[in-house]
Amino acid sequence: MAGHATTTALSDVRFVGLRFRLVTRGVHRPAPVEVAALTHHGIGDLVSWRAHAVIEPPEPGSPPPAPITAPVPPAEPGSPAEALAAIDRRISGDHPHALIAVPPFAETTIIREQRAYCPALASCVVLDLMTLAAVVRPTATPQSLDGRLRTIGLQPPQDRAATWDAYAVTHLFHTLVGEGVAGRRWSTLEDLARIAGTYPPPIEPEFLPPSDVQESLFD
Numbered sequence: 001m002a003g004h005a006t007t008t009a010l011s012d013v014r015f016v017g018l019r020f021r022l023v024t025r026g027v028h029r030p031a032p033v034e035v036a037a038l039t040h041h042g043i044g045d046l047v048s049w050r051a052h053a054v055i056e057p058p059e060p061g062s063p064p065p066a067p068i069t070a071p072v073p074p075a076e077p078g079s080p081a082e083a084l085a086a087i088d089r090r091i092s093g094d095h096p097h098a099l100i101a102v103p104p105f106a107e108t109t110i111i112r113e114q115r116a117y118c119p120a121l122a123s124c125v126v127l128d129l130m131t132l133a134a135v136v137r138p139t140a141t142p143q144s145l146d147g148r149l150r151t152i153g154l155q156p157p158q159d160r161a162a163t164w165d166a167y168a169v170t171h172l173f174h175t176l177v178g179e180g181v182a183g184r185r186w187s188t189l190e191d192l193a194r195i196a197g198t199y200p201p202p203i204e205p206e207f208l209p210p211s212d213v214q215e216s217l218f219d
Contacts, residue, residue: 006190007188007190008096008188008189008190009187009188009189010042010043010177010181010186010187010188010189010192011041011042011043012042012095012096012189013042013095013096013097013098013189014039014040014041014048014091014095014096014097014098015039015040015042015043015097015098015100015127015170015173015174016037016038016039016091016097016098016099016100016121016124017037017038017039017040017100017166017167017169017170017173018035018036018037018087018099018100018107018111018121018166019035019036019037019102019107019162019165019166019169020032020033020034020035020106020107020110020162021033021034021035021160021161021162021165022106023057025060028061028062028063028064029064030106031057031058032055032080032083032106032110033054033055033056033057034052034053034054034055034161034162035051035052035053035055035080035083035084035087035162036050036051036052036053036161036162036163036165036166037049037050037051037052037087037090037166038050038163038166038167038170039090039097039170040170040174041095043174043177043178043181044174045174049090051086051087051090052162052163053082053083053086053087054078055078055079055080055083056077056078056079065113067113068113068114068115068116068117068207070116070204070206070207072116072117072206072207075117080110080113080114081114081116081117082117084110084111084114084117084118084121085117085118087118087121088117088118088119088120088121091120091121091124093120096189097120097121097124098124098125098126098127098189098192098193098197099111099121099124099125099126099127100127100129100169100170100173101126101127101128101129102128102129102130102145102169103128103130105126108126108200112200115203115204115207116207119203119207119208119209122200122203123200123202123203124200125189125193125197125198125199125200126197126198126199126200127173127192127193127196127197128196128197128198129145129169129172129173129176129196130145130148131195131196132173132176132177132180132192132195132196133148133172133176135180135185135195135196136176136179136180136183136185137151137176137179145169145172148172149168149172152171152172152175154168154171154172156168177192
């Protein structure tokens with residue numbers, strides 16, 4: 001992943017728009033039932049890869065997942081861990097990746113909880129989409145995500161799949177970043193991170209892959 005002292009051209013970055021569809025009924029907190037990711041190469045329209053998975057909903061009344069400890073058990077079929085592990089395998093050390101996030105950051109919370117299964121994804125710098133929107137397109141009053149999407153011609157459907165959300169978030173991000181580049185607000189990943197980025201805590205050594213694999217993931 002990109003380090004704090006490096007300079008990474010935006011054209012070298014893979015930007016990951018990842019969205020969950022959550023359910024709230026009968027659970028202690030929102031739980032993911034679907035995840036989709038759409039990754040663009042740089043700030044253009046070139047899609048690097050897509051991913052989608054359906055996640056088994058938790059049993060009604062089930063408690064939040066317990067913290068993962070080493071040794072890490074295999075991911076259960078249909079679980080968030082299995083879905084995120086599949087996405088994590090798409091992340092290559094050949095290019096730095098950054099995660100596009102939307103407050104209240106449900107995606108980053110779930111990824112952090114499942115970091116033993118997706119250490120590369122959990123190590124990505126997180127870029128706050130709404131902060132970037134406020135910088136590039138300031139408004140008199142705060143706008144919601146849906147309001148921002150409508151300004152670029154995207155009308156949110158009533159029945160929103162995670163695939164549509166991932167597309168919409170990625171499209172809005174690239175629109176905003178392109179306008180920021182044109183206005184000379186930023187030109188590197190580090191510029192974006194200083195304005196709207198958060199670097200995640202380091203992954204515990206017991207959750208990292210073997211050292212030879214780490215070299216390919218985290219160069």
